[in-house]
Amino acid sequence: MRAAVRLxxxxxxxxxxxxxxxxxxxxxxxxxQATSFPIPPFTGPSLRWYQAVLSxxxxxxxxxxxxxxxxxxxxxxxxxxxxxxWGFARFVLPGSALLRGLITLxxxxxxxxxxxxxxxxxxxxGVPKSLLAAGIGHVVINLPLCFAIIYSQMGDHQINIERAxxxxxxxxxxxxxxxxxxxxxxxxxxxxxxxxxxxxxxxxISFLLTRFETTLPVEIWNLLRxxxxxxxxxxxxxxxxxxxVLVVFFELTLLRRKxx
Amino acid sequence: MxxxxxxxxxxxxxxxxxxxxxTCAFFVLPFIAMGFSSLTGHEGGGFTLANYSQFFTDPSYWxxxxxxxxxxxxxxxxxxxxxxxFAWILAEMVPERWQRLALMLAVLPFWTSYVVxxxxxxxxxxxxxxxxxxxxxxxxxxxxxxxxxxxFATVTGFVHFFVMLLTLTIFxxxxxxxxxxxxxxxxxxxxPVRTFLHVVLPLTLPGIMVGAFLTFVLCIGDxxxxxxxxxxxxxxxxxxxxxxxxxxxDFPLASALSIILMAVVxxxxxxxARWLKxxxx
Numbered sequence: 359m360r361a362a363v364r365l366x367x368x369x370x371x372x373x374x375x376x377x378x379x380x381x382x383x384x385x386x387x388x389x390x391q392a393t394s395f396p397i398p399p400f401t402g403p404s405l406r407w408y409q410a411v412l413s414x415x416x417x418x419x420x421x422x423x424x425x426x427x428x429x430x431x432x433x434x435x436x437x438x439x440x441x442x443x444w445g446f447a448r449f450v451l452p453g454s455a456l457l458r459g460l461i462t463l464x465x466x467x468x469x470x471x472x473x474x475x476x477x478x479x480x481x482x483x484g485v486p487k488s489l490l491a492a493g494i495g496h497v498v499i500n501l502p503l504c505f506a507i508i509y510s511q512m513g514d515h516q517i518n519i520e521r522a523x524x525x526x527x528x529x530x531x532x533x534x535x536x537x538x539x540x541x542x543x544x545x546x547x548x549x550x551x552x553x554x555x556x557x558x559x560x561x562x563i564s565f566l567l568t569r570f571e572t573t574l575p576v577e578i579w580n581l582l583r584x585x586x587x588x589x590x591x592x593x594x595x596x597x598x599x600x601x602x603v604l605v606v607f608f609e610l611t612l613l614r615r616k617x618x
Numbered sequence: 619m620x621x622x623x624x625x626x627x628x629x630x631x632x633x634x635x636x637x638x639x640x641t642c643a644f645f646v647l648p649f650i651a652m653g654f655s656s657l658t659g660h661e662g663g664g665f666t667l668a669n670y671s672q673f674f675t676d677p678s679y680w681x682x683x684x685x686x687x688x689x690x691x692x693x694x695x696x697x698x699x700x701x702x703x704f705a706w707i708l709a710e711m712v713p714e715r716w717q718r719l720a721l722m723l724a725v726l727p728f729w730t731s732y733v734v735x736x737x738x739x740x741x742x743x744x745x746x747x748x749x750x751x752x753x754x755x756x757x758x759x760x761x762x763x764x765x766x767x768x769x770f771a772t773v774t775g776f777v778h779f780f781v782m783l784l785t786l787t788i789f790x791x792x793x794x795x796x797x798x799x800x801x802x803x804x805x806x807x808x809x810p811v812r813t814f815l816h817v818v819l820p821l822t823l824p825g826i827m828v829g830a831f832l833t834f835v836l837c838i839g840d841x842x843x844x845x846x847x848x849x850x851x852x853x854x855x856x857x858x859x860x861x862x863x864x865x866x867x868d869f870p871l872a873s874a875l876s877i878i879l880m881a882v883v884x885x886x887x888x889x890x891a892r893w894l895k896x897x898x899x
Contacts, residue, residue, distance in 0.1 A: 467880065471879065477869070501641070559732055
């Protein structure tokens with residue numbers, strides 16, 4: 359009886375793993391398809407669709423745009439998030455709870471509605487659609503995240519180290535740059551990394567706020583109009599590979615920090 | 619440096635103002651703009667409630683809201699029912715030193731791009747996709763099944779995403795549970811089933827509620843999965859919003875629909891918050 363339950367549990371776990379991996383395996387497998395349709399039977403392996411992706415100027419420039427928007431918007435998010443977290447954690451400000459609530463409020467609103475709001479505002483103000491507009495939207499969704507992560511990690515322990523610095527005569531900006539930033543580096547790094555991945559993958563805001571020059575998810579969306587296409591598989595697999603490299607890098611750097 | 623020295627009150631405000639200003643300019647202000655826009659007509663003109671009344675009187679608009687709520691409810695329930703036992707197996711049956719790897723593998727596809735993930739399900743579910751080819755290949759069915767462009771496809775795509783998300787949260791929940799609870803239950807004579815039903819499950823319920831709420835919020839606001847997998851046969855609210863902008867450029871109606879969608883999420887939040895408090899008491 360016991361053994362039967364255990365067996366059923368393992369079979370269940372395998373089935374769930376199968377369900378989770380099924381689409382990814384199909385995606386990657388048929389990105390290596392030699393013929394023009396990513397459907398069975400498998401005719402590869404062939405790298406022709408990867409070649410097609412890398413020689414597609416629209417996709418490669420979208421990739422560069424995505425990276426640029428991700429890096430710059432994440433830098434802005436983490437800078438604004440860090441400064442405000444430091445301000446709220448170190449000083450008693452009137453209405454602090456309310457203001458902190460305001461900063462984290464965008465976390466509860468769907469991207470579609472944030473994008474819609476910016477579209478209406480920019481439309482009304484005559485701001486043209488652009489990568490900059492999309493980047494502004496990405497800061498709106500990532501700033502609360504960075505703030506929440508960094509604010510939650512600012513404990514008394516850090517305050518004491520800062521006090522020691524001040525007692526030894528460091529000016530406020532020195533305390534910030536030489537003590538707070540290094541001490542808070544893991545939280546800052548985590549905020550930046552998460553912002554990068556969210557911005558890199560964000561679709562709906564970029565879709566609403568860009569026009570000619572756009573980001574990779576929007577360009578992939580445009581590819582979908584041509585139906586099932588191994589080229590979409592190839593670009594999807596490449597994006598997946600980039601994300602996996604980032605995640606593994608993140609895991610390793612975090613793991614390495616732990617013993618210290 | 620001397621600036622902060624001469625006026626210590628200025629420093630904290632200098633730190634928090636940029637973030638607050640950003641949030642006001644690009645989150646609060648757009649919201650106000652959307653509110654105003656929703657109260658005007660498509661062709662400009664003065665104040666009108668026509669956009670809201672259109673939602674409440676036109677059955678096809680209502681239908682989209684009902685579809686959204688139905689799909690979200692189905693997805694939330696199925697995802698929890700699938701993820702809970704899975705997370706339990708990972709937390710209880712997998713040896714400690716393999717757990718981190720097992721969990722990382724379980725959420726690996728999480729890192730594929732969201733658009734690509736929905737497309738991948740299309741490959742699996744299409745008329746001549748993997749499942750139909752496999753089923754006709756072994757002779758189980760004669761004609762390919764209509765799997766893509768259905769509610770079934772939308773739900774499958776969503777469940778795939780949320781099973782991963784909920785496995786993470788429920789796993790964390792189960793690991794936080796002190797083993798002494800279970801030992802105490804066993805000492806008092808409860809079998810594994812009773813221990814689970816009366817000790818483990820109630821203690822992890824608040825965590826499940828948080829996960830369920832997260833699923834609800836992300837699912838009801840998503841445009842990508844229903845658009846790619848469900849197609850245009852059965853619209854949900856985000857599709858209806860995008861349709862107003864894309865085809866008709868009707869910003870006021872799109873604004874009104876967005877605000878209605880947000881109101882529903884807010885109501886769900888209030889209901890959920892109250893429920894959680896009752897749980898804690």
